[in-house]
Amino acid sequence: MSQVKETVVKEGIDQATVDVTRELETYKHGFITDIETEKAPKGLNEDTVRFISAKKEEPQWMLDWRLEAFKRWQEMEEPTWAHVKYPAIDYQDHYYYAAPKTGSKYESIDDVPPEILADFEKLGIPLKEAEVLLGVEGAGQTPGEARTDAGVGGEGTAKQKVAVDAVFDSVSVATTFKKELEKAGVIFMSISEAIREHPELVKKYIGSVVPTSDNFFATLNSAVFSDGTFVYVPPGVRCPMELSTYFRINEANTGQFERTLIVADKGAYVSYLEGCTAPMRDENQLHAAVVELVALEDAEIKYSTVQNWYPGDKDGKGGIYNFVTKRGDCREARSKISWTQVETGSAVTWKYPSCILRGDNSVGEFYSIAITNNHQQADTGTKMIHLGKNTTSRIISKGIAAGFSDQTYRGLVSVHRKASGVRNFTQCDSLLIGDQCGAHTVPYIEAKNSSAVLEHEATTSRLSEDQLFYCMQRGLNEEEAVSLLVNGFCKDVLQQLPMEFAVEAQKLLEVSLEGSVG
Amino acid sequence: MRPNHQFTEFEKALIASMPAEGSEVGTILSDTGLPSRRDERWKWTDVRAALREEKQPSVQSVSSRAPLLALDQPIEFLFANGHLSQAPASLPDGVTLSRGGGYPLFRENLPNIATEKAEATYVLTVSGKLDRPIHLRFLSEGSGMHHTSVQVVLEEGAEASVVESLEGGEDAWFANGVMRFTLAKGASLERLILQQANDDAVQVHFAMANLAAEANFTQGTLGFGSKLCRLETQVLHEGEGARAVLNGAYLLSGRRHLDNTTDVGHTVPGCVTEELYKGVLADKGRGVFQGRFYVAKDAQQTDARMAHNALLLSDEAEVDAKPELMIYADDVQCAHGNTAGALDTEALFYMRQRGLTEAQARAMLVQAFVAEAFEHISDDDVKARLTALIETWLDQQTDGGTR
Amino acid sequence: MLKIENLHITVDETEILKGLSLEVPAGEVHAIMGPNGSGKSTLSYAITGREDYEVTHGDITLDGESLLEMDPNERAAKGLFLSFQHPLEIPGVATMNFIRTALNAQRKARGENEVTAADFLRAIREKAKIVGLSDEKLKRPFNVGFSGGEKKRMEMLQMAMLEPRFGILDETDSGLDIDALKMVGEVVNEMRDGSRGFLVITHYQRLLDYVKPDRVHVLAGGRIVESGGPEIARELEEHGYDKYIQSAA
Numbered sequence A: 001m002s003q004v005k006e007t008v009v010k011e012g013i014d015q016a017t018v019d020v021t022r023e024l025e026t027y028k029h030g031f032i033t034d035i036e037t038e039k040a041p042k043g044l045n046e047d048t049v050r051f052i053s054a055k056k057e058e059p060q061w062m063l064d065w066r067l068e069a070f071k072r073w074q075e076m077e078e079p080t081w082a083h084v085k086y087p088a089i090d091y092q093d094h095y096y097y098a099a100p101k102t103g104s105k106y107e108s109i110d111d112v113p114p115e116i117l118a119d120f121e122k123l124g125i126p127l128k129e130a131e132v133l134l135g136v137e138g139a140g141q142t143p144g145e146a147r148t149d150a151g152v153g154g155e156g157t158a159k160q161k162v163a164v165d166a167v168f169d170s171v172s173v174a175t176t177f178k179k180e181l182e183k184a185g186v187i188f189m190s191i192s193e194a195i196r197e198h199p200e201l202v203k204k205y206i207g208s209v210v211p212t213s214d215n216f217f218a219t220l221n222s223a224v225f226s227d228g229t230f231v232y233v234p235p236g237v238r239c240p241m242e243l244s245t246y247f248r249i250n251e252a253n254t255g256q257f258e259r260t261l262i263v264a265d266k267g268a269y270v271s272y273l274e275g276c277t278a279p280m281r282d283e284n285q286l287h288a289a290v291v292e293l294v295a296l297e298d299a300e301i302k303y304s305t306v307q308n309w310y311p312g313d314k315d316g317k318g319g320i321y322n323f324v325t326k327r328g329d330c331r332e333a334r335s336k337i338s339w340t341q342v343e344t345g346s347a348v349t350w351k352y353p354s355c356i357l358r359g360d361n362s363v364g365e366f367y368s369i370a371i372t373n374n375h376q377q378a379d380t381g382t383k384m385i386h387l388g389k390n391t392t393s394r395i396i397s398k399g400i401a402a403g404f405s406d407q408t409y410r411g412l413v414s415v416h417r418k419a420s421g422v423r424n425f426t427q428c429d430s431l432l433i434g435d436q437c438g439a440h441t442v443p444y445i446e447a448k449n450s451s452a453v454l455e456h457e458a459t460t461s462r463l464s465e466d467q468l469f470y471c472m473q474r475g476l477n478e479e480e481a482v483s484l485l486v487n488g489f490c491k492d493v494l495q496q497l498p499m500e501f502a503v504e505a506q507k508l509l510e511v512s513l514e515g516s517v518g
Numbered sequence B: 001m002r003p004n005h006q007f008t009e010f011e012k013a014l015i016a017s018m019p020a021e022g023s024e025v026g027t028i029l030s031d032t033g034l035p036s037r038r039d040e041r042w043k044w045t046d047v048r049a050a051l052r053e054e055k056q057p058s059v060q061s062v063s064s065r066a067p068l069l070a071l072d073q074p075i076e077f078l079f080a081n082g083h084l085s086q087a088p089a090s091l092p093d094g095v096t097l098s099r100g101g102g103y104p105l106f107r108e109n110l111p112n113i114a115t116e117k118a119e120a121t122y123v124l125t126v127s128g129k130l131d132r133p134i135h136l137r138f139l140s141e142g143s144g145m146h147h148t149s150v151q152v153v154l155e156e157g158a159e160a161s162v163v164e165s166l167e168g169g170e171d172a173w174f175a176n177g178v179m180r181f182t183l184a185k186g187a188s189l190e191r192l193i194l195q196q197a198n199d200d201a202v203q204v205h206f207a208m209a210n211l212a213a214e215a216n217f218t219q220g221t222l223g224f225g226s227k228l229c230r231l232e233t234q235v236l237h238e239g240e241g242a243r244a245v246l247n248g249a250y251l252l253s254g255r256r257h258l259d260n261t262t263d264v265g266h267t268v269p270g271c272v273t274e275e276l277y278k279g280v281l282a283d284k285g286r287g288v289f290q291g292r293f294y295v296a297k298d299a300q301q302t303d304a305r306m307a308h309n310a311l312l313l314s315d316e317a318e319v320d321a322k323p324e325l326m327i328y329a330d331d332v333q334c335a336h337g338n339t340a341g342a343l344d345t346e347a348l349f350y351m352r353q354r355g356l357t358e359a360q361a362r363a364m365l366v367q368a369f370v371a372e373a374f375e376h377i378s379d380d381d382v383k384a385r386l387t388a389l390i391e392t393w394l395d396q397q398t399d400g401g402t403r
Numbered sequence C: 001m002l003k004i005e006n007l008h009i010t011v012d013e014t015e016i017l018k019g020l021s022l023e024v025p026a027g028e029v030h031a032i033m034g035p036n037g038s039g040k041s042t043l044s045y046a047i048t049g050r051e052d053y054e055v056t057h058g059d060i061t062l063d064g065e066s067l068l069e070m071d072p073n074e075r076a077a078k079g080l081f082l083s084f085q086h087p088l089e090i091p092g093v094a095t096m097n098f099i100r101t102a103l104n105a106q107r108k109a110r111g112e113n114e115v116t117a118a119d120f121l122r123a124i125r126e127k128a129k130i131v132g133l134s135d136e137k138l139k140r141p142f143n144v145g146f147s148g149g150e151k152k153r154m155e156m157l158q159m160a161m162l163e164p165r166f167g168i169l170d171e172t173d174s175g176l177d178i179d180a181l182k183m184v185g186e187v188v189n190e191m192r193d194g195s196r197g198f199l200v201i202t203h204y205q206r207l208l209d210y211v212k213p214d215r216v217h218v219l220a221g222g223r224i225v226e227s228g229g230p231e232i233a234r235e236l237e238e239h240g241y242d243k244y245i246q247s248a249a
């Protein structure tokens, strides 16, 4: 285990991660942090739920809510419609709670065990506030601005701040920049803290977008969710910095069930980044998160994910089962929710970040890059539910399948009877690298209003031989050429990512595709 | 057996009518019942819900009626409520009619039921180039149910055109038909399906086409829907260089429902599939389009394109679409597109500024929209007659005051 | 013959025309000039009855009859023709069929006999020659793939075929080569018979060299801010709209 460095800039971390990557060949985050943890007994029953709730010193209403969900879950069947195959999960063979033994709450960042800090540092997430001044170029750019060459450094000098909440196995270990956010009135803390400190807000919004009865995995999450992040941005406030959470599964056989709830009140804006990693383990680990977004009148939420859970080894051994329910509710007029995801990890992914466009003139967006290699399977996409008038949505999905992997885009665009003036544009492109993989597109389009204008396009192709040859003739080796062309293929989505993530994401694309050619 | 499956009266009677022993089809039926919204492939076309009451077998005769599509010197076969009641006294050279045995089960059970319950599987075999169209008229009447099963075999290099018209009188009949097309090497078939029925009838018309190398299968569909109608075509490219065209148009008014489902499998290299469907929805019409391209690992150099465009003329109409790609080969060109929207108001204004009435302008734009789906039809007379059928439909819309 | 009184037009909740008055007597050609976005096309759409161009005040009459309650096709049958600034492409619609349907629909609305296919064919061939469109172009779907200039020629062909009593030419000259400009002049001058009227919207003097206007109006800020003889067009060519924009604001 490496030591904590006093000052770390982004460049340094990148070099370190690149080195680690070389060592590990394909998965750069596969190291295990050596700390003692406290776990709930293996298995899942009502007592497990009570144990988790008690550990978190939750009020009675929260426990009741969990128990009700658990009861429902016991009557539900695991869904089978997705185009993924995996051995039956034994839900009794997982731990549902694990926390670093020293206790989950730290008075200050200095109390966080150095092993954990070092761990996060290796992931490129400096927790110490002093270290958070990321050395990112392209200063002055606001999130969401188009960037064409995110990977190329500019002349910028100002640093962009990112507040980070880090979730380690089941618990949130530290949240940075708390004071500065408080000044702006932004609440950014772990959901366990929020349940204690802002019960009225949590009670009002939790389960209001993804009800406890929503689906098998979401219901399971409702019963046993361990921690997660809560964000509330008050009316008219533009959150002064990017908010970020890093999720990490460390313990073996531990399920991770985070719950994220983000509320942007009237006229508020927030950009939120989520990153995920897990160490290499032979057994499959379970991850079933729920993310709920609520945007009120004129509010905007931008949610970006770089998902890099351990995908399993070359032969498909190990890796995370990632069954996630993410949904945003554009609850009032002119609100906007934008999902951007870069999915490179997990052995099995089942994930459909969606938007309920309830408010008139609200906007939903989904930008996705999914890369699968080796024996990975991903079934991912989005749902755009148009309920309000003049609501618009845009879906750009880029799927790259390599190795023996199988990938599906599954999406729904639904226009309800009363939703006049709806617009949707969907573009789904798939790229196959090699002839042992599969790429599938399964869009559902349901229109019940004549004024809707819906457009859907999808293509499947492979990298152009001509372009590959051209690049190689100019001196790139095959992997470099593939990486360059894949980056070009994904450009429309990469542009949507906040700068720090775009750089990370581009590197990730390269790493993910290693060994896929030649 | 499905959990909590409550059999409807219709299902119970149908199950009871199956042979008691040794019927695999019957076993599947008593296991799963009729397809319903709980089946992914039938989620928008719930046959089970549309057929709840018990139905008797239809009587084997119908009143005569003028053909929906008048053809030039057709070789006409008339199926009256499932019973082959008229066939040409003599068949031209190169065409034979026989009765065939069963063939392997389909993935869907309704065509299996049709095969099992039909009075026979009629097999038309064509060799050489046939210059007259084969016209299969499926006429339905009354409130019973009936089944048909027809097989068309084209021998090596054969050429033929087959028109299937699904027509019927009033009443709540249920017609369940299965077609099987087998095209040998280099054979060429032009298929046209014409469907028109009333508000109470339920129709399922299923076809499977197997294409050998260099075979050409061209299909056009014009449908006006019924209470519930599903026209399904499955195509399997089994020989290199085979080519399939699947085009169609549907125009639905009232409460008519029409489901066009296609499933094209590419299992060998170098096959081509082109698919274009155009839908026009008025009143409470409901259109369903499901298209699937499957490209197997070995089917390199597949070129497959699919488009579905729907025009919604009413705020109460609905269109549901699922254009699907399942691709396992990398050196392929596959694409699909889907659009839904209203008539272009700018074009409407432009045309009315020139003096066209709103109805005229709409009709002209709808005709233009639909015409693309019939461009592949080589016979200009047939094309003109299809246009006339569409015109009639459009006239009914304006007469009925729908817009 | 065309009379517009205190016209207020609102589009998408924005008032574009704010009390415009204008009169074009029978037999005259009037030109309208005005800066981009001043509402010239809005005026032509309001006259021809386009949806979403809401008349909140005022009236438009043709020969004393108010047009406001009429559908676009009724106005067309009354003899109103608009040459669009941006003519549309209508894929799938055959050009000849479209023009003939339009002609007969108008005639039917006026209680006149339909023209026979032969007469129609003869007429359109002859007029197509005048506007410079080949037979091949007439066989294509309406305007599909046409160049900007060809689309304008197609507008003139329709005007010549439909023989309106009042023609509005919205920037028909933009995108046209010199020969085509002359052609527009020919078509309009041929039709000028003492009873027809024309409203010619343009940004340039050069069209007015071929189509001599009786009067020129300047439209700015949603109103006619100046009217006068042809000299106004020349003045504008030299000095632009500065003084009107200030006075209108």
Ligand SMILES: Nc1ncnc2c1ncn2[C@@H]1O[C@H](COP(=O)(O)OP(=O)(O)OP(=O)(O)O)[C@@H](O)[C@H]1O
Pocket (backbone or CB within 6 Å): C011, C012, C014, C016, C034, C035, C036, C037, C038, C039, C040, C041, C042, C043, C085
């Ligand atoms: N459908 C519409 N919705 C909103 N605003 C519109 C609409 N149509 C026109 N406008 C606005 O009305 C104003 C007048 O437009 P119009 O097209 O009449 O100008 P114009 O005088 O013809 O200009 P040009 O010389 O560029 O052709 C412009 O500001 C335009 O943006």
Ligand SMILES: [Mg+2]
Pocket (backbone or CB within 6 Å): C040, C041, C042, C085, C170, C171
């Ligand atoms: Mg204009």
